[in-house]
Amino acid sequence: MRILIVGAGIAGLAAAKALELNGLRADVVERSAAPPTSGQGIFLLGNASRALADLGVLKQVERHAFAIRAQRILSSSGEVLNAVATEPFWESCGPCLALPRRTLLDVLLASLRETEVSYGKSVMSVEVRGNVRTVQFEDGRISEYDLVIGADGIRSLLREGSFIATSPRSLGLCCWRMVVGNLDKLDSWTAMLGKKRTALAIPLSASDLYVYADCSASEFGDGSVAVLKKLFADFGDPLGPIIASLTDQVVIHRAKLEEVPADRFIADRLVLVGDAAHASSPSMAQGAAVAVEDAIALAGSLATVSPIDGALDAYYRRRKARVEWVQHQCHARDRLRGAPDIVRNFLLRHVGTALYKRSYAPLVDGY
Ligand SMILES: Cc1cc2nc3c(=O)[nH]c(=O)nc-3n(C[C@H](O)[C@H](O)[C@H](O)COP(=O)(O)OP(=O)(O)OC[C@H]3O[C@@H](n4cnc5c(N)ncnc54)[C@H](O)[C@@H]3O)c2cc1C
Incomplete structure (x- = not known):
């Protein structure tokens, strides 16, 4: 199966690794000239660690990460409104970790054994032609693929070309x-x-x-x-x-x-993963987790279900409810953050831990 992954962010590199683990191989193209050399931090909750462990890279990630054992919410004056011990809650998944975003990308990239990642190469258009997707690159080259995976982020060109209601x-x-x-x-x-x-x-x-x-x-x-x-x-x-x-x-x-409502993210021989499919507010710190979970679920479906349309459908059905849950919970958290201080602080003091557990409990379950 000829597969192209567009984008070498967390979703694209995780997809490449997950495909390798399932005996499949993809070409990966990334429009940036090189992997990032600077950037910000990223916080990974336990379900992200579990997915990274499933990709076989958790040990390498942990080597560069700081273990986060508590999440505290304070008022603007410094009063502790809520504190959650992360280890007991996420115990069945894995550790909660923080690390530089570029380090996570470095670890994923270094884990690839058979995949070539071409930096400085942009996709300009992707069209269906019979049983294939015809892809045009910025340099004018045209190639055919049996499947294109759009891991091209919140402003996904692939989403804009193939789905309705596309703008973030x-x-x-x-x-x-x-x-x-x-x-x-x-x-x-x-x-x-x-x-x-x-x-x-x-x-x-x-x-x-x-x-x-x-x-x-x-x-x-x-x-x-x-x-x-x-x-x-x-x-x-x-x-x-x-x-x-x-x-x-x-x-x-x-x-x-911005967000991309998790709507339809499969089409004829085209599938979206990560932010391209369902970018969310950062309130739940789930972007990396759901991107890596998407990658593993997609590769598993492609390896076990045929034809390709059936595999994409299985992937969509497996992921839709989970990513929608994350988006709904992000909205709820953003509403709580924006509520009048007196209401918000009261709720966090009295039911903050219960709200945390309620919003994350379904994500502790497998994906
Ligand atoms: C402020 C903020 C804080 C966040 N904090 C966290 C956090 O703490 N924890 C967490 O888990 N998540 C967090 N997130 C979310 C997380 O960053 C994203 O969900 C995650 O990076 C998505 O990865 P991705 O690979 O899907 O997309 P991206 O990282 O956007 O990667 C897409 C890649 O595709 C490439 N590309 C785009 N178009 C093309 C093209 N036409 N041809 C070739 N390549 C192309 C881009 O150059 C890019 O490298 C945060 C998000 C924001 C906005």
Whole structure:
């Protein structure tokens, strides 16, 4: 079976690895000239670790990751509203980990044995022609494949070409992301909630701290460090002083938060995985987990079900409800974050752990 994977992000590389493990091989093309050499952190909950273990790469990931044993939510003044011990909850899956995003990509890339990843190569169009997909690349070359896997992210060209209702939907939030020194030796996932503002810090190591902050899109302005500092000026310890000490020299990534509703993500000899299929708000930290799970489910279906249409249908049926659950829970979390302080803080104090368990329990079950 001639398979093309478009995109060498987490979803694309995981798909390549999962196919290899099932005795299949794909060509992978990535429009960036090379794997990333810088970037932000990523937080992986236990189901992501389980999926990475199923790909055979968890040990390598753990070698570069910081184990997150607690998730704490604080008010903007620093009062602890909720704290969840992650290990007992995710015990049957695997550890909760934080690491630089590029390291996760490096580990996935290094694990490939038979797959060639072509960097600096963009797909321009994909068309159905009889029993094949005809793919045109930026350099003008045209190739035929039995199946094209779109792992091309939230602005997926493949989704736009083949599915209805394709544009990402704004979530009305904008964010800043950066890595700074872990000067206070934070050792847990720590979020602080203010009025329609969230700050989050996750240790990537004893020395590096990944910091995320978001606000409503209407307040983001030019997204400068000055705006960030102003919006979080009333935040107390531990994250307020970290944001207050930022300078223009810190490398900051800015983004609008958007989602792709998990609708239909299979078509004739075309299938989407990861953000291309169902990008979500980062509130559940499930993007990598569901991308790797997608990859494993798809490769398993392709190896065991034929013809290809049947395999894609089996994949879709296996994934649809799970990714929809993640999106619904992201919405619920975003609504809670945006609720009036008094309501939100009361709920987190009294039922925060129950809400955590309710939203993640179905993901502890297998995929
Ligand atoms: C602010 C923020 C914080 C997040 N934090 C977390 C977190 O802590 N934990 C977590 O699990 N998830 C998190 N996520 C979600 C997670 O980052 C994504 O779900 C995940 O990266 C999706 O991977 P992907 O491979 O599907 O897409 P991408 O990472 O977008 O990869 C797509 C790739 O396809 C390539 N490409 C695109 N078009 C073409 C083309 N035409 N031809 C060739 N190549 C192409 C792109 O260059 C890119 O490399 C966060 C998301 C955001 C926005």
